[in-house]
Amino acid sequence: MKYKKIVVLGSTGSIGIQTLDVIRSHRDTMQCIGLCAGSNVELLNRQIMEFCPKHVGLAEAGHAREVIVGKGVSLILGQSAATELAQLAEADIIVNAVCGFAGTLPLVAALHAGKTVALANKESIVCANPLIQNALKSGGRIIPVDSEQSAIFQCLMAGRRSDLKKLILTASGGPFRTSTLEEMEHAGPEQALNHPIWNMGKKISLDSATMFNKGLEIMEAAFLFDMEGGAIEVLLHPQSIVHSMVEFIDGSIIAQLGTADMRTAIQYSLTYPERIKSEVKPLSLFDERPLTFERPDVARFPAIKLAYAALNGGNALPIVYNAANEAAASMFLAGKTGFLDIARRVEYAMERAQALDFANADNYEAIVEIDRQARRLAQEKV
Numbered sequence: 001m002k003y004k005k006i007v008v009l010g011s012t013g014s015i016g017i018q019t020l021d022v023i024r025s026h027r028d029t030m031q032c033i034g035l036c037a038g039s040n041v042e043l044l045n046r047q048i049m050e051f052c053p054k055h056v057g058l059a060e061a062g063h064a065r066e067v068i069v070g071k072g073v074s075l076i077l078g079q080s081a082a083t084e085l086a087q088l089a090e091a092d093i094i095v096n097a098v099c100g101f102a103g104t105l106p107l108v109a110a111l112h113a114g115k116t117v118a119l120a121n122k123e124s125i126v127c128a129n130p131l132i133q134n135a136l137k138s139g140g141r142i143i144p145v146d147s148e149q150s151a152i153f154q155c156l157m158a159g160r161r162s163d164l165k166k167l168i169l170t171a172s173g174g175p176f177r178t179s180t181l182e183e184m185e186h187a188g189p190e191q192a193l194n195h196p197i198w199n200m201g202k203k204i205s206l207d208s209a210t211m212f213n214k215g216l217e218i219m220e221a222a223f224l225f226d227m228e229g230g231a232i233e234v235l236l237h238p239q240s241i242v243h244s245m246v247e248f249i250d251g252s253i254i255a256q257l258g259t260a261d262m263r264t265a266i267q268y269s270l271t272y273p274e275r276i277k278s279e280v281k282p283l284s285l286f287d288e289r290p291l292t293f294e295r296p297d298v299a300r301f302p303a304i305k306l307a308y309a310a311l312n313g314g315n316a317l318p319i320v321y322n323a324a325n326e327a328a329a330s331m332f333l334a335g336k337t338g339f340l341d342i343a344r345r346v347e348y349a350m351e352r353a354q355a356l357d358f359a360n361a362d363n364y365e366a367i368v369e370i371d372r373q374a375r376r377l378a379q380e381k382v
Contacts, residue, residue: 001274005090007034007055009082009106010097013045014201015145015262017119019095020047022267025123025279033091036082036098036275041066048073055088057081076258076367086117091330093270095145099203100326101371104128105364110138118269120145123326126318127371129223130362142224143269148217149224150265151243151256156225158246158254167221168245168253170237172197174209177238187339189332195262197240203329210342211296215307219318222311229311234304236294241283252254259283289297302343306350316370317350317362323374324349331379349377 006023010016015064016037024028035058036211037044045068048056056069061077069075074083074236079102086106094110095118096103103121108128112115112135119125125132136142144150148169155166175183175194192209193202200208216231218232243265245255258264261280268275307341310317328345331337337345353374361367 001029001276002270004028004030004270005087006026006095006270007085007091007093007094008032008095008097009036009057009085010095010103010120011035011047012037012040012097013097014204015097015266016095017043018263019097019118019266019270020051022263022277023051026267026276029276032336034085034088034133034349035087036076037263039063055085056329057085057264063163065263080105081311082106082223083109086115087113089113093118095146095266096124097145099201101127102369104131108132108135108364111135111142112138114139116140117142118145118266120209120266122146122216123147123322125223125228126216126219126322128361128364128367129318131286131364131367132223143272145262145265145269146217146220147262147265148218150243150268152221152225154256154268155244155246155254159248159252163248163250164227164246165231165249166247167227167232168247169214169217169221169232169234170240170242170244170293171211171214171234172208173236173238173294173296174211176209176300177236179201179300181340184300185338186342189335192332192339196238198262200262202333203326206333207325210303210319210325210329210339211301211328211347212303212307214296215303215310216322218304218307219311219321221346223315234296236296237291238294239289241285241288241291257283257285302347305344306347310350313350313354316353319361319367319370320350320374320377321346323371324378327375327378339378345378348380349374352377 032051034055035053039060041063058078083105086109097120104124107124193205240260242255247253310321326347328342
């Protein structure tokens with residue numbers, strides 16, 4: 001396998017940490033040449049000491065004096081740090097693990113620079129698809145890191161795109177899969193962040209509990225694989241062994257299976273199109289419980305229904321869906337709104353956004369303004 005020089009954006013987050021775990025296991029074929037973090041300087045310094053990158057970025061410039069870098073290491077500070085590192089000439093792969101809408105500009109910059117992007121940031125695809133499609137013309141490419149999109153990416157190799165009928169996204173159902181509406185109404189952050197299967201960061205764990213994560217994945221899959229919303233289905237699969245499936249016109253369904261460990265999808269994005277030995281414990285179907293599948297209850301998880309509405313409505317609605325969810329999720333984690341209020345606030349914002357005079361979301365300034373307005377709407381009293 002060709003030796004890969006890798007930049008990790010969002011290195012102190014859950015995906016960033018696991019990416020460095022993969023690199024640590026394959027130092028003979030991978031080198032981390034760039035690290036970028038938001039504000040967790042303590043962890044960033046430990047990563048710098050271990051991986052000795054040539055380039056370091058920190059979004060929170062106020063912590064600059066705390067960053068320990070050696071002679072000859074470039075230190076880039078401020079909110080544009082990730083965007084600058086995304087364009088490094090010597091980088092082979094940019095891992096975009098920046099959380100939320102903030103990952104958009106780094107993705108666009110990397111693609112314009114002709115880079116391969118291992119993408120773990122679904123919000124950028126959802127909010128800025130026109131910008132990303134334009135940036136892809138510069139020669140860059142996206143290899144999905146999310147386990148569901150990685151699974152679909154792999155399953156599509158089994159047939160011609162012209163023979164594809166349907167994409168089937170699986171979801172664990174999160175901590176409230178069997179909970180009643182009354183139980184969910186009174187749920188707090190501790191319960192919502194207690195995912196039964198996956199080890200993830202706060203935001204994605206909460207989005208899994210509300211299923212807004214799956215809603216974003218519906219739109220992400222539509223944009224990544226050029227599919228209509230009607231050809232994308234969601235199934236609850238509490239064992240999280242089947243990561244997603246595709247169905248072809250002859251009725252054949254191809255599935256990708258594996259243990260619930262993000263390092264598998266991360267490693268594949270770094271080695272594609274090759275596969276190499278992994279440190280992840282292999283799946284043993286003899287040791288697993290029976291694999292089951294259920295239809296999601298949209299009454300308890302309205303995020304699914306709202307996602308299809310946003311995708312079908314097009315234009316600004318996917319941006320509103322994401323921004324309103326980010327705002328409402330932050331309010332919930334701060335104890336300022338209820339768990340079920342997250343979906344209510346997103347629906348409220350989507351309904352009122354349609355009445356606003358939004359420009360077409362085909363440039364970054366317009367996207368930022370739509371994002372701002374959607375957050376304002378989500379924070380209003382519902």
